Amino acid sequence: xxxxxxxxxxxxxxxxxxxxxxxxxxxxxxxxxxxxxxxxxxxxxxxxxxxxxxxxxxxxxxxxxxxxxxxxxxxxxxxxxxxxxxxxxxxxxxxxxxxxxxxxxxxxxxxxxxxxxxxxxxxxxxxxxxxxxxxxxxxxxxxxxxxxxxxxxxxxxxxxxxxxxxxxxxxxxxxxxxxxxxxxxxxxxxxxxxxxxxxxxxxxxxxxxxxxxxxxxxxxxxxxxxxxxxxxxxxxxxxxxxxxxxxxxxxxxxxxxxxxxxxxxxxxxxxxxxxxxxxxxxxxxxxxxxxxxxxxxxxxxxxxxxxxxxxxxxxxxxxxxxxxxxxxxxxxxxxxxxxxxxxxxxxxxxxxxxxxxxxxxxxxxxxxxxxxxxxxxxxxxxxxxxxxxxxxxxxxxxxxxxxxxxxxxxxxxxxxxxxxxxxxxxxxxxxxxxxxxxxxxxxxxxxxxxxxxxxxxxxxxxxxxxxxxxxxxxxxxxxxxxxxxxxxxxxxxxxxxxxxxxxxxxxxxxxxxxxxxxxxxxxxxxxxxxxxxxxxxxxxxx
Ligand code: NAD
Numbered sequence: 001x002x003x004x005x006x007x008x009x010x011x012x013x014x015x016x017x018x019x020x021x022x023x024x025x026x027x028x029x030x031x032x033x034x035x036x037x038x039x040x041x042x043x044x045x046x047x048x049x050x051x052x053x054x055x056x057x058x059x060x061x062x063x064x065x066x067x068x069x070x071x072x073x074x075x076x077x078x079x080x081x082x083x084x085x086x087x088x089x090x091x092x093x094x095x096x097x098x099x100x101x102x103x104x105x106x107x108x109x110x111x112x113x114x115x116x117x118x119x120x121x122x123x124x125x126x127x128x129x130x131x132x133x134x135x136x137x138x139x140x141x142x143x144x145x146x147x148x149x150x151x152x153x154x155x156x157x158x159x160x161x162x163x164x165x166x167x168x169x170x171x172x173x174x175x176x177x178x179x180x181x182x183x184x185x186x187x188x189x190x191x192x193x194x195x196x197x198x199x200x201x202x203x204x205x206x207x208x209x210x211x212x213x214x215x216x217x218x219x220x221x222x223x224x225x226x227x228x229x230x231x232x233x234x235x236x237x238x239x240x241x242x243x244x245x246x247x248x249x250x251x252x253x254x255x256x257x258x259x260x261x262x263x264x265x266x267x268x269x270x271x272x273x274x275x276x277x278x279x280x281x282x283x284x285x286x287x288x289x290x291x292x293x294x295x296x297x298x299x300x301x302x303x304x305x306x307x308x309x310x311x312x313x314x315x316x317x318x319x320x321x322x323x324x325x326x327x328x329x330x331x332x333x334x335x336x337x338x339x340x341x342x343x344x345x346x347x348x349x350x351x352x353x354x355x356x357x358x359x360x361x362x363x364x365x366x367x368x369x370x371x372x373x374x375x376x377x378x379x380x381x382x383x384x385x386x387x388x389x390x391x392x393x394x395x396x397x398x399x400x401x402x403x404x405x406x407x408x409x410x411x412x413x414x415x416x417x418x419x420x421x422x423x424x425x426x427x428x429x430x431x432x433x434x435x436x437x438x439x440x441x442x443x444x445x446x447x448x449x450x451x452x453x454x455x456x457x458x459x460x461x462x463x464x465x466x467x468x469x470x471x472x473x474x475x476x477x478x479x480x481x482x483x484x485x486x487x488x489x490x491x492x493x494x495x496x497x498x499x500x501x502x503x504x505x506x507x508x509x510x511x512x513x514x515x516x517x518x519x520x521x522x523x524x525x526x527x528x529x530x531x532x533x534x535x536x537x538x539x540x541x542x
Pocket of ligand 1: 266501
C-alpha cells in the first residue's frame with residue numbers, strides 16, 4: 001500500500017458500487033431497508049458517557065411514506081445542552097492530549113467499518129430517512145464519508161508537516177498545531193449524511209471536542225453515525241449529540257465562554273443569524289471563535305452557442321433533479337442560446353418524461369420525495385405562483401402530491417425576464433428555471449450570470465469554443481467556488497474537487513481539504529534556544 005506523510009495510508013477514493021440487478025450489494029441493501037422499515041428505533045441524546053432519553057420526543061417518518069413511523073428521537077432542554085458542554089470540556093482533558101496517531105486510527109477504522117459492515121445500514125438509513133435513491137445514498141453516506149475520514153487523516157499529516165524552514169545557529173523552531181481552546185459546535189443539514197458525519201469528525205480529528213446538532217430530518221441516519229463513531233473507538237464525550245429546539249441550543253452554546261468555533265452547513269439565513277449571535281457575544285469568549293459556514297446556492301449552467309445540446313440536457317437532468325434538487329450544488333438556473341433551445345428542450349423534456357418517481361426501495365426510481373412538510377408546502381407554492389406569473393412558462397412537470405409522501409414532480413420553467421424571482425431565489429427542490437438568450441449576447445449573458453442572485457457556490461459553463469470557455473472562466477471568477485467546464489455542477493469528490501463557495505454561499509473553507517482542517521487548529525510556535533545569551537550588550541555598543 002502506498003503511504004502518505006508519516007507513513008499514513010495514502011487514500012484512494014472509495015469505489016462506487018453499482019447496485020445493478022443481481023449484485024450482492026443490491027440484495028444486501030434491500031434486505032437491510034426491509035429490516036429497518038419493520039422495526040422502531042429510539043435515538044437518544046449522547047452526552048458524555050450517557051445515552052439520554054427525555055420526555056420530549058418526536059416521530060421520524062420516511063418523507064416518501066409519511067404515515068409510517070421509523071421510531072422517535074429525543075429532544076434536549078437547556079440543561080442537557082449545558083451538560084453536553086461540560087462533558088465535552090471534561091473529555092477534552094484527555095482527548096486534546098492524545099497523540100495524533102491514536103486519534104487518526106479511530107477515523108481510519110471508521111472508514112473501514114463504513115466501507116464494510118456499516119455500509120448497507122448507513123445507506124438504507126439514508127434511503128429511508130432522507131428519501132435518497134440507492135445511488136444517491138451510496139455516493140453520499142458511504143463513499144463520500146469514507147473519503148472524508150481517510151483524506152482528512154492525510155491532510156492532517158500535511159498540516160503537521162508544515163514547519164519553519166530555517167533555524168538560526170543554536171536554535172530550533174517548531175509549530176505545534178493545537179486544538180482550539182474550548183469546544184466546537186457542529187451544526188449539520190439534512191441533505192448529506194456525509195456532511196453530518198464530516199462536520200463533527202473533522203474538528204474532532206484535529207483534537208477538538210464537539211457539540212453536534214444534527215438536523216431533525218436527518219436523525220435516523222445520525223443514530224447510525226453515532227453507532228459508527230463509538231464502535232470505531234471514539235471516546236465518549238468527544239462528540240456529544242444533542243438535538244431539539246435549534247435556536248435554544250444555539251443560544252446556549254453561543255453564550256458559553258469556552259465556545260471556540262462553529263462548523264456549520266445549511267441555509268444562508270440561519271448562518272447569518274449565527275454570525276450575528278457570535279458577534280453579540282464576542283466579549284464573553286476566552287478566544288476569538290472560528291466561524292465556518294457552507295450555505296446556500298443558486299447554481300447555474302451557462303451554455304455557449306458552440307456547446308452540445310445533449311450534453312447540456314443531461315447536465316440539467318442530473319444536475320438539477322437528482323435527490324429532488326436538494327443539493328446545495330444543484331443547478332437551478334440555466335442560460336440557453338436561442339439557436340440551441342429547441343434541441344435542449346427536446347432532450348430535457350424527453351428525459352423528464354422518462355423519470356420515475358417514488359419510494360427509493362423501488363430501484364427503478366430516479367427521484368423520490370422532498371424532505372418534509374415545510375419543503376413540500378414551499379415548493380408546491382412556488383409552482384402555483386409560477387403558473388400565475390405571466391413571465392413564466394412551465395415547460396415540463398408542475399405536479400405535486402402529498403397523499404403518500406412529499407412528492408414534487410421535477411419541474412422546468414422558462415422565464416422571459418432573466419431577473420425573474422425564480423432565477424434569483426434558492427428553492428432547494430426539483431425546480432429549475434432557464435432563460436433563453438439571443439446568441440449574439442454571450443457577453444451580456446455572462447454579466448447576468450454574475451449579477452443574478454447573491455450566491456456563488458457552483459456553476460457550469462458548456463462550450464466547445466476554447467476562447468469562449470476561457471473568457472467565461474475569467475469573467476465568472478467570483479461567481480462560483482466550484483466551477484465546471486462541460487460538466488454538471490454537482491457531484492464533488494473528496495480529494496478531487498474540494499467544495500465550498502463564497503458571497504452568500506459561505507466562508508469557502510473547502511470541506512474535504514487541508515484548508516478546512518486548518519480552521520480547527522490554533523498553531524503555537526515554539527522556539528528553543530540551545531545556547532542562551534549571557535550578556536545583554538550588543539557589539540555595536542562597544
Ligand atoms: P437549515 O439551514 O434549515 O438547517 C441546517 C441546520 O441548522 C440544521 O441542523 C437546523 O436544525 C439548524 N438550524 C435551523 N434553524 C436554526 C437556528 N435558528 N439556529 C440554529 N440552528 C438552526 O438547512 P437545511 O434545510 O438542513 O439544508 C439546506 C440548506 O443547506 C440549503 O440552503 C443548502 O444550499 C445548504 N447546504 C449547503 C451546503 C454547502 O456545502 N454549501 C451543503 C449542503 C446544504
